Each structure stands twice: as structure tokens, then as C-alpha cells.
Amino acid sequence: MLKSVEVNVITSNENKFKELDSIAKKYNIKLKWINLPKFEVQSDSLEEIVRSSAVIAFNMIRSPLIVEDSGLFIEALNNFPGPYTNYVRRTLGLKGILKLMEGIQNRKAYFMTALCYVDEEVIRVFTGKVVGKISESIRGDKGFGFDPIFIPDGDERTFGEMNIEEKNKYSHRGKAFEEFIKFFLTYIS
Incomplete structure (x- = not known):
């Protein structure tokens, strides 16, 4: 039987929370x-950034938490x-x-997320990537950040043209969070 555990999401970005919460509800988390x-x-390391941030936050609130950080890496601009x-x-x-990308044919990019879970016993980092x-x-006017200029492979729309559920099918953040959920459901059982 699963313990009932609430996980805090530390962010000043409500949109990030909504994306994660949309996935968590499917698992009753x-x-x-x-x-x-x-x-x-x-x-230069997302993993190092979130690990450090999560430990600092945990020392402040002393309750299980997640900290997430994402980056847009553009190939033609040396990531x-x-x-x-x-x-x-x-x-x-x-x-x-877009101004920096004017005249550049190679428009390949990826989003990467590092998500760190911390509680009194464990510190664990999970990653997700979308090319x-x-x-x-x-x-598009949905999403946030660079969503209106990023088109994931397998679609013709930008993240800014997708609702949360559509974006989560591709999302770097969604992939990292799904990896966390696989761990967490086993961890709390």
C-alpha cells in the first residue's frame, strides 16, 4: 500500500507547477x-544547479521537495x-x-530539464530532453519562456501553440518528471 506523501514543488513559475501537476494527478501524487x-x-550544468538549489530549499523547509531547471540549447549558437x-x-x-538566428539554416535545438528530488534520506536528479x-x-500564446519559438520533432507546432496536455507528450520537463515518478512510486511503496 502506498504512503500518502505530498511533494513540494519549489518554483516562482506557476506554469512549471501546472505542467508537473497535470502529470502528477494521473498517478494520484x-x-x-x-x-x-x-x-x-x-x-554550466543543469544537474549541478538543481542539486544545489534543492539542498538549499530542503534545509529551509525540511519537507520532501522538487526543484527543476531547464535550458534551451541551440546547436548553431554553440548550445x-x-x-x-x-x-x-x-x-x-x-x-x-530570432535575431541571432537570422540567416542561419541549422535551426536544430533541444530543451533539457534537470529535476532534483530531496527528502531526509535521498537526493536524486532526473533529466529529460526534447529535440x-x-x-x-x-x-502561439500558450506556454511560457521560449515555447513560442520551439518546434519539437514530430510536430509542426511550437510549444506555444499547444495546450499543457499536448506539450507534455513531448516535453523535456514531462520526461524528467516521468522518470521521477517511476522512482517515487517504488520509493514510497
């Missing part, structure tokens, strides 16, 4: 959104912006990335 900014070390995606989105934005390309223009 209760998530609680805690609107805290994560404390980030500067690193820029990578772990600096949030900063680049705030400073250059969608139009700035695709950068669109020629901003398309």
Missing part, C-alpha cells in the same frame, strides 16, 4: 506549489543559451534569439 525563487549556483536560458529570455527575449528546432517566427 499530490504536489504543493511553494512560490519561492530558487537559489542558483552559477554553473547557447543553455543553463542561462532564464536570464537570456529576460534580457534578449524571443525576438533577440526540435527554432521556428522562423514567434507562434
Whole structure:
């Protein structure tokens, strides 16, 4: 019999919480959104960033939690912006990335997520990746971040043109969270 466990999701981004919660409900896992900014070390590694952030958050709230970080890696830009995606989105934005991509034929890119679960006994990192390309223009008003310029392989729409359920079929965040769920359901039983 499964223990009833609530897992806190530490993020200031409500959209990230909604994506994870949409998946968690399928497994009867209760998530609680805690609107805290994560404390980030500067690193080229998403895994290192989330592990450090999760440990800091756990030491503050002393309750099982998840911290997630994602990056957009564009091949023609030497995998820029990578772990600096949030900063680049705030400073250059969608139009700035499209400007950097003007005249570039190679539009291959991928999104990567690292998600860290921490409780009093374990620290575990899970990853997910979705391969695709950068669109020629901003398309769609759903999602957040760089969703309106990223087209996952296997679809012609940007993430910005998909609802949460459609995006979760491809999503890097969804893949990392599914890996967490496989672990978690065994871990709590």
C-alpha cells in the first residue's frame, strides 16, 4: 500500500507547477506549489544547479521537495543559451534569439530539464530532453519562456501553440518528471 506523501514543488513559475501537476494527478501524487525563487549556483550544468538549489530549499523547509531547471540549447549558437536560458529570455527575449538566428539554416535545438528530488534520506536528479528546432517566427500564446519559438520533432507546432496536455507528450520537463515518478512510486511503496 502506498504512503500518502505530498511533494513540494519549489518554483516562482506557476506554469512549471501546472505542467508537473497535470502529470502528477494521473498517478494520484499530490504536489504543493511553494512560490519561492530558487537559489542558483552559477554553473554550466543543469544537474549541478538543481542539486544545489534543492539542498538549499530542503534545509529551509525540511519537507520532501522538487526543484527543476531547464535550458534551451541551440546547436548553431554553440548550445547557447543553455543553463542561462532564464536570464537570456529576460534580457534578449524571443525576438533577440530570432535575431541571432537570422540567416542561419541549422535551426536544430533541444530543451533539457534537470529535476532534483530531496527528502531526509535521498537526493536524486532526473533529466529529460526534447529535440526540435527554432521556428522562423514567434507562434502561439500558450506556454511560457521560449515555447513560442520551439518546434519539437514530430510536430509542426511550437510549444506555444499547444495546450499543457499536448506539450507534455513531448516535453523535456514531462520526461524528467516521468522518470521521477517511476522512482517515487517504488520509493514510497
